Amino acid sequence: MSLYDYRDRMTDRPHASLRRILEDLGSTVLDVAAAPGGLDAEVTGVHIYDPLDELLLPAGGILLAVGVEGAGRIRALLDVAGEAAAVVVKHPVEVDDEIRAAVRRTGTALLGLTRAASWAQVAALVRAMLAEGAFPEPGDEPPDDLFSLANAVCALLDAPVTIEDRSSRVLAYSGRQDEADPGRIETVLGRQVPERYQRMLDERGFFKQLYHSREPIYIELSGESINRAAVAVRSGDEILGSIWVAVREPLTEQRQRALADAAKIVALQLLRERAGADTRRRLRAELLSTVLAGGIDAADAAGRLGVASERLCVLAAQLTGTSEIDSARMESDRQRFCDALALHVGAIHPRAAAALVGSVAYAVLPLRSGGDEETRAVHVAESFLARVGPRHAANVGVGRLAADLSEVARSRADADRALRVLRARGAAGAAAGYTTVHFESLLLQIADVVAAEEQAPTGPYERLLAHDREHGSELAVTLRAYLDAFGDVNAASARVHVHPNTFRYRLKRLTEISGLDLSDADARLSVMLQMRIFGL
Numbered sequence: 001m002s003l004y005d006y007r008d009r010m011t012d013r014p015h016a017s018l019r020r021i022l023e024d025l026g027s028t029v030l031d032v033a034a035a036p037g038g039l040d041a042e043v044t045g046v047h048i049y050d051p052l053d054e055l056l057l058p059a060g061g062i063l064l065a066v067g068v069e070g071a072g073r074i075r076a077l078l079d080v081a082g083e084a085a086a087v088v089v090k091h092p093v094e095v096d097d098e099i100r101a102a103v104r105r106t107g108t109a110l111l112g113l114t115r116a117a118s119w120a121q122v123a124a125l126v127r128a129m130l131a132e133g134a135f136p137e138p139g140d141e142p143p144d145d146l147f148s149l150a151n152a153v154c155a156l157l158d159a160p161v162t163i164e165d166r167s168s169r170v171l172a173y174s175g176r177q178d179e180a181d182p183g184r185i186e187t188v189l190g191r192q193v194p195e196r197y198q199r200m201l202d203e204r205g206f207f208k209q210l211y212h213s214r215e216p217i218y219i220e221l222s223g224e225s226i227n228r229a230a231v232a233v234r235s236g237d238e239i240l241g242s243i244w245v246a247v248r249e250p251l252t253e254q255r256q257r258a259l260a261d262a263a264k265i266v267a268l269q270l271l272r273e274r275a276g277a278d279t280r281r282r283l284r285a286e287l288l289s290t291v292l293a294g295g296i297d298a299a300d301a302a303g304r305l306g307v308a309s310e311r312l313c314v315l316a317a318q319l320t321g322t323s324e325i326d327s328a329r330m331e332s333d334r335q336r337f338c339d340a341l342a343l344h345v346g347a348i349h350p351r352a353a354a355a356l357v358g359s360v361a362y363a364v365l366p367l368r369s370g371g372d373e374e375t376r377a378v379h380v381a382e383s384f385l386a387r388v389g390p391r392h393a394a395n396v397g398v399g400r401l402a403a404d405l406s407e408v409a410r411s412r413a414d415a416d417r418a419l420r421v422l423r424a425r426g427a428a429g430a431a432a433g434y435t436t437v438h439f440e441s442l443l444l445q446i447a448d449v450v451a452a453e454e455q456a457p458t459g460p461y462e463r464l465l466a467h468d469r470e471h472g473s474e475l476a477v478t479l480r481a482y483l484d485a486f487g488d489v490n491a492a493s494a495r496v497h498v499h500p501n502t503f504r505y506r507l508k509r510l511t512e513i514s515g516l517d518l519s520d521a522d523a524r525l526s527v528m529l530q531m532r533i534f535g536l
Contacts, residue, residue, distance in 0.1 A: 016043040016130050018062075018085050018109060023175070029122060029189065033093040034103045034110040041085040041109070046126045048119065048347045049077070054368065058350060059083035062126060066119050071096050078102040078110065086111050088122065120387070123347065124191060146172030146269055153262045157245055157255050160184065163233075163266055165241040168193035171270075180246040181226045206230075211239050216259045218250045229256075231263045233270065240270045281335070281356070288355040288362060294409035302405060308351040308366035312408055313377040314399040315354075315363040316415035317341055317384075320428045321393050337361055337392045344384045360419070362412065373401040374433040381431035389429055395422040396431040417441040447533050460514035460523070461530045467513050475510040476531075482507060483528055487518075 019039035022030055032039070044060035049068065057063055063084050065077055071094040074087070079102060081087055086109040093112040103110055113122055146163055154161045154174030161174040162184070170191045177188050187193050201207055206219050216231040229245040243263055245251075251259065290301035292314065302309050319337055338361035342354035345363045354363035365380065367373045381396035388394065397418030399411030414434035421437040422430050424444060434441070457465055464476045477496060482503075485492035493503035510516070517523050 017041065018043055021062075021126060022111075029114055029125065030088065030111050032109060033089075033112045034095050034100050036104050036107045036109060039109060041107070043085050043126075043130065045130065045350060046123050046347075047350070048123065055080055055082075056350070057082050057084050060085045063087045064113075064119050064123060065089045070094060071099055074110065075099050075102050078106050078108055081106065081108050084108045088113050091115050124343070125189075127343065146266070146273070147174075149262070149266055149269060150174040153243065153245070153259070156258045156262070157229075157247070157251070159229075159245045159247050161246075162187065162244045163241060164193065164244060166239055168198050171241065181224055183225055184246055210242060214260075216251060216256050218247075229259060231259050233263045233267045235267050235271055240267055284353070285355040285357050288353055288364065289357055291353075291364060291405065292357075292362060292408055292412040294406055294412075298405040298408065305353045306351060307353045307364050308349070309405050310403065311367050311369065311373070312402045312405075312411065313365050313367055313373060314402070314408060314411040314415045315341075315345070315365060315377065315381055315396055316399075316412070316419045317361045317363070317381070317394055317396040318359060318419055318423075319392055319394045320423075333392065334359060334361070337388065337394065340388050340392070341384060344387065345380070348380060360416075362415075364408070367401065374398060374435060378431050378433045385429050385431055393428045395419060395427055395429070397422065398431065398433045400434055417444075420444060443529075443532050450533055457530050457534050459526065459530075460516035461527045461534075463514045464510060464516075475506060475513065478503065478506045479510055479516075479527065480531055482518075483524065483531075 017039065018041045021043060022032065022039065042060045043062055044058055045062070047057055047061045047063050049055070049063050049065045051067075059082070061084050063077075063081055063086070065074070065087050068074060068077055068089050074089060074094065075098055077087055078099070084106075088111045091112045091114060093110065095110070099110065113119075150161045150163050150172045151174045154176060160176045160180045162170050163172045164170055170187060170193070173188050177184060183194065183197055187197075201219075206217070209217055210230050211232050213232065214234070216229050219228040219230060221227055226246045226248055229247050229251050231243050232239055233241045233243060243259065243266060245259065284305070287301040287305045288307075291298050291305065291307060299309060317337070319334060334356055338354060338356040341361050341363050345352035345354055345365050349366045352363060352365045354361060356362075365377060367376060377398045381398055385394060385396060397415040397420070399414030399418070402408045402411040418432045418434045418437050418441065421440045421444065422432055424440070456462065461476070464479065467473060468476050474496070478492075481492040481495045482489070485495065489500050489503055489507070493500045496503070498506075507518075511518060516527060
């Protein structure tokens with residue numbers, strides 16, 4: 001089949017077999033330590049093993065056995081993995097006769113993961129491949145997708161290929177990556193060109209040359225790196241990405257033409273996938289919005305999403321510090337952030353879901369009974385923020401547990417309010433459950449009513465503010481410090497950087513001007529609430 005045949009060919013996507021995943025990833029990432037026979041088991045998803053949680057693994061799942069090593073622990077995990085397609089452990093993998101017997105008895109393959117790859121990398125790689133649906137059986141003609149196109153270009157040019165977006169993220173790659181240099185292998189494992197290579201290419205002007213040329217360019221690299229041929233992938237004047245080929249010498253004219261033609265086909269596929277992804281995301285967002293509303297259609301929407309309908313907790317996550325970013329980049333960052341959230345909650349529970357609704361990424365997370373569910377959900381949010389923190393500064397609000405879909409709307413409102421409290425604090429990289437910020441949330445709601453009705457401070461607090469405005473004094477600040485210090489003059493005076501005697505004089509003066517009776521608990525509460533609602 002020629003490269004152009006891919007453009008018009010549309011076929012039903014076969015299921016993902018374990019054999020095909022291993023062939024596409026190559027021995028650079030995974031290899032077979034022990035297999036029950038064939039590798040034709042259908043793969044349905046990727047799951048991360050947590051010894052502290054009950055193992056609920058659907059048939060056909062690939063189980064990433066984080067931290068599991070030694071023949072005894074591996075054998076025990078194989079026995080409880082159920083109908084898993086494979087269990088993955090880090091190299092070196094200890095395989096003895098008992099493990100081989102367990103593999104044959106359970107029908108679960110045992111795979112070894114290279115030490116150079118992280119668990120997050122292999123989870124992202126396999127999930128991306130499952131999402132692509134790029135899994136024809138050996139000998140079949142491949143469907144129309146980026147991985148197939150990368151392999152087609154690899155066959156035409158006789159060299160390993162990657163297809164990357166404008167940010168040097170790897171969208172697809174061909175086989176034979178082990179023939180390239182360490183930089184290429186690191187790129188494929190991380191699905192991202194390492195920053196040091198991006199910086200080098202940028203400093204030497206290769207990116208500028210690439211994006212200004214409509215023909216392939218040849219890039220000579222030093223050290224252990226193999227040279228590259230690259231071509232920009234365009235749609236009109238828009239740069240969609242690029243194709244990179246690891247070669248040891250410049251391409252012949254015929255191979256240059258093939259690479260230029262490939263860029264046109266890849267552009268069509270990227271545009272088609274962009275349109276399809278946008279449609280799927282909009283549908284997912286609409287379905288999740290219906291679930292979050294908790295109305296009569298929530299059950300049907302939850303069924304279509306594959307979301308659990310009982311014991312749910314809503315997470316509301318939002319990026320911070322994006323006001324200076326252009327709108328297109330902001331939307332792209334939000335979508336990648338939401339995709340990361342979906343990946344994180346999906347690894348925790350197979351019936352979780354996440355989608356971007358406006359500027360907020362919402363996740364519906366099922367929780368098993370036992371203990372403080374909200375606290376556990378906050379820990380999930382904190383773990384997520386710790387993972388994405390270097391790339392995305394964000395906050396997450398967590399709602400209370402919803403027993404069923406009828407209570408999800410309340411959990412979503414809780415999560416929104418907790419998120420708003422974090423925003424009002426000016427926090428970044430923080431997670432909070434609604435019950436821990438309940439009082440602050442109530443104050444913000446009261447402030448909304450006050451602002452809507454254009455109310456103003458009254459009584460002693462209004463008189464203090466008026467005096468400060470007229471005389472340039474700081475009596476309101478003095479009162480706030482005194483109340484915050486629970487009447488401790490020494491602590492309060494240190495907070496406003498004045499001598500305790502000066503502070504006592506100001507305190508006496510402000511009571512004379514405002515008429516505030518500091519011995520009256522109700523009067524203190526009234527002025528404290530006004531300070532919180534109206535500010536200083």
